[in-house]
Amino acid sequence: MEWTGHSEHLTAAVGMTQVWRPDTTEEAWRLKRQYGTFASYVAGGTWLRTRWESGSSVLPPYLISLDKIAPLQAIQQLESEQEAVELRIGAAVTLAAIESHPLAGGAVPLLGKAVSAVAAPSVRRQATIGGNVMSRSGDLIPALLALDAVIVSYSQGQYERQPLAEWLAGDGGDCDKLTVGFELKQVGGSCWFRKIGRRETFTPSVITIACAYRADSTAGRLLDVRIAVGGAGMAPVRLYEAETAAESGASGASVYAAVRKGIPSVADDYASAAYRRMAAANVIAAELDRAASG
Amino acid sequence: MIETNFRLSCTVNGEPIERLVQPARRLLDLLREDMDLTGTKPGCEAGRCGACMVLVDGQPMNACLMMAYQCEGRSVVTIEGLSGCGQRHASGSHPAESYADEPHPIQRAIVAEGGLQCGYCTPGIVISLAGLYNRTVAPSREQIEEALSGNLCRCTGYEGIIRAAMRASSHPDPTP
């Protein structure tokens, strides 16, 4: 059978789609405001592509590409009084660029681990951090949540900084808002990142877990524990109660119970809510127990 | 600045290209349908299988995920353009000219090690490995596995492919 390319409706839409490539944040936002729901921002376009090909969303008549807006492509160290390095990562920085940047993937190991766990290297050369977060389902979100990242956005001549946790709790509000970048601090100590799913990559994970902590080996205690989870169809959250339980030296059973309590109750065709809670609690309690016992 | 049927300018297999294209057209369609470069294979068409892999600025990328406007100013090398591109070899003993009309060392190593069966995934595999060898002289098994993590092969079980990748760096001439 002759290969005819992707579906007819998509082929027709491609012929009608116009691509804008603005040079500034302001211009990009104006275009989005002008075209509204007939336009979509596009960074790498990898998440959008899977949606268009599967028919979950349609290729809009206007794409507003972010590839020419210089500040969105940069990784910068911010001036800071504190010892810890503070970074701003532009929303259109690719995952591959984060992975190899000494200040980003190198200096912030939790982010480095999360980025390397997304798709394959070829996809990471195109996929961006902004697209990952704005999809609201990306695997980077738990890592950024654990790092207390701040999301910087632009709308109507104003830049706004908002903790990522707060942004996630809302509905995104103004859908024309352009995400400009993310600010985060380097955190010392140890970290781990796990995706539990049906396959290692290429299927959304059942649960994604990001964890950072410092171990006080003399006291046998864990300090500054940060745990965040996400996964298919589940709003990513920080597990504050489990963090407190782990820092207070509570028993493994208490940490286990706190994790179970904090995981949102979400089920799909492949994993029940109970399975998600159990899998997350098993992994987190075991890892923290190992960390505490040095 | 609006771009409908914009003039794409890039290089494909070393040749400068200037052509009017739909900006959202996939690189995969541009290569296969508009330029008859059918060595780049369609598989999943969603970034998962690697059959459509091409080198963009020397690095493997998925032609099914890239849109025409994203290729602006870039160098695209397909499997058709790879033969004759095997300029560097681990031993450094083979000058570029000696490869001018020959298959790439990775292609020769794949034949030597039986790293293919039906061959559908092979152009993508070769491109991924060629991209790895562009930046790593003697990759470890782990680096090879990572470089191939976006390529699916339904036939070989991968071992022959990995042996071929090893052979390309350990044999001055990977020809069988």
Ligand SMILES: Cc1cc2nc3c(=O)[nH]c(=O)nc-3n(C[C@H](O)[C@H](O)[C@H](O)COP(=O)(O)OP(=O)(O)OC[C@H]3O[C@@H](n4cnc5c(N)ncnc54)[C@H](O)[C@@H]3O)c2cc1C
């Ligand atoms: C084969 C394959 C495997 C994948 N595996 C994974 C995986 O393991 N884990 C994972 O998390 N994801 C995965 N993905 C999904 C996707 O590749 C990533 O989430 C990626 O980081 C998205 O980035 P992008 O730049 O391509 O986003 P795009 O597709 O360009 O955009 C995604 C969404 O964000 C919006 N957007 C983008 N940038 C901005 C901005 N600056 N401001 C406002 N809105 C914006 C877009 O309008 C769109 O709605 C995979 C995708 C593919 C094709």
Ligand code: FES
């Ligand atoms: S066809 Fe492009 S990755 Fe499968």
Ligand code: FES
């Ligand atoms: S050789 Fe048949 S798919 Fe790889």
